[in-house]
Amino acid sequence: MNKRAWIGVAGFAVGITVLGTILFGPGVGSVTGQSTTKMAGVIEGTEVDLSFKMGGSIDQISLTEGAEVKAGQLVATLNSEELLAKKEQAEAAYHLAQVKLEQAKKGVSLTDSSSSAQVDQAQAVVNAAKAGLDANKNGARAEEIAQLKAKLQAAETSNQIAQTNLERMQKLLVEGAVPLVKVEEAKMQSDKAQAELKAANEQLKMAQSGSRREQIDASQAQLDQAKAAYDQAVAARGQVGLKQLDVKSAEAGVQQAKGALAEIDAYLNNTKLTAPVDGIVKSVSVQKGELVAQGFTVVTIQTKADNYVKFYVNEYTLAAIKTGDAVKLYVPALKRDVDAKVVTIAPAADFAVKKATQELGDRDIRSFQVKLLVSDTELRPGLTVEWKIEGAGSGE
Missing domain, CATH: 1.20.1330 (f41 fragment of flagellin, N-terminal domain)
Incomplete structure (x- = not known):
């Protein structure tokens, strides 16, 4: 085979490799029949939006973005002169x-x-x-x-x-x-x-x-x-x-x-906004003296607990997973593994990770959302994690 032919074969192989990565790469799952599937995901956190039950002008805002907050801590107050x-x-x-x-x-x-x-x-x-x-x-x-x-x-x-x-x-x-x-x-x-x-x-x-x-x-x-x-x-x-x-x-x-x-006391109590959970202030949307409406988001808190990650697993790999499984996730940024737990598996498929072609007997392969709960205190929302699923099935 001459040099031009070798170049053509090599180009074809690279194209196949790129296409496989797009269809079956991290975050989707492998359907090549291997016993291990590697997937990538991003840590997400629970956010709590805090708002007043009534409208008014901000009298005090005691937190700034990035500050830590404890459950029950006073976050903001409304002007209460009229109510008093x-x-x-x-x-x-x-x-x-x-x-x-x-x-x-x-x-x-x-x-x-x-x-x-x-x-x-x-x-x-x-x-x-x-x-x-x-x-x-x-x-x-x-x-x-x-x-x-x-x-x-x-x-x-x-x-x-x-x-x-x-x-x-x-x-x-x-x-x-x-x-x-x-x-x-x-x-x-x-x-x-x-x-x-x-x-x-x-x-x-x-x-x-x-x-x-x-x-x-x-x-x-x-x-x-x-x-x-x-x-x-x-x-x-x-x-x-x-x-x-x-x-x-x-x-x-x-x-x-x-x-x-008693009604007036209830209204006065509604002029005080307190944090319902421990966490970190993600955003502050108001300033002192600003007029806000009922239900307007004043502060958003990112909880420290209940961090999670979602993966979309193809239907063949899903057979190796069940709710309650304790698994290990690798965090590249921390260069170590963290413990996680499978908390939910979607009861129905979300989308097809592989679409059928014109080949005889070919069919779609669909994905299911799997949610894992992670409790490591060093994890922050936005960090990338990798999940290696052992014993995955084949889609061929």
Whole structure:
């Protein structure tokens, strides 16, 4: 064979070698029937984009690109002056609602005790008025005189109670615990008790001196008045139920104000952005004072853990791999092997690493993505690694 022929054969061999490298070189896999397949890949890392749940202006950005960050570390904050002002308003509304609740509870207690005392007093006055009327009708006897004396004593007690209640209401009015209408009601009861005391005193005097027709009529009028007062006292006791409704309304107001305060606290918490994982700051997209929208990526963190590499393995080489396999990867930059683990194998093929030709019986050979997890702390995303797969099958 002459020199020109040898040159042609050598050129043909080089062309075949280059074509084989393109089709079956690193990162794709070999289909030449060899028992070992070498592949090349690139280390990738998990990135976490951090953003605020709400919009606002950046008040502080505490990290720079390349800085290490720990989980829970403060990354950035938003301006919160408006929210702080709203929190003061919410706190004031909450305290006011609590005060109203206490006033409503005191109102129930005062109304209950006051109405019960008024009913008892009114019943005593009715009994005394009946006794006085009977005494005037039948003439005053010794026991009737005694009854009128008892009536006078009861009237004195009622008058004293009414006066004490009036003084208490006036004091509570000054403290803001009761409305003015309560003081006016107590004043009316005091005036009424004084009139009844005066009437009881006059009845006793009349009984001691003898009864006349006008005295009998006066006693009847007093009895009617006493019965009316009793009915009024019983009706006033029904106001306790209305006061209890005021308490429930005030309790609802407290819960509403508490919820509004909790909402403001939640918004304030959203003005603080913290790192969810350990890692290295890959990029910072904002500056102090810059206005950002909700969900805008402020900082991107490259995690230190969970580095991985993806290979595309042809369907024949795939038979030598299974999920969970511990393998060795060679890192040219570090000039050493690192441990890795097969974590996922794609359930379906991604693309064909070899397309069928016109040859009889030829067919496509497809690739599957295989993901390996690497945990070596010296590895960084972007480093090249090589994987030697032993026992690979043949595609021919």
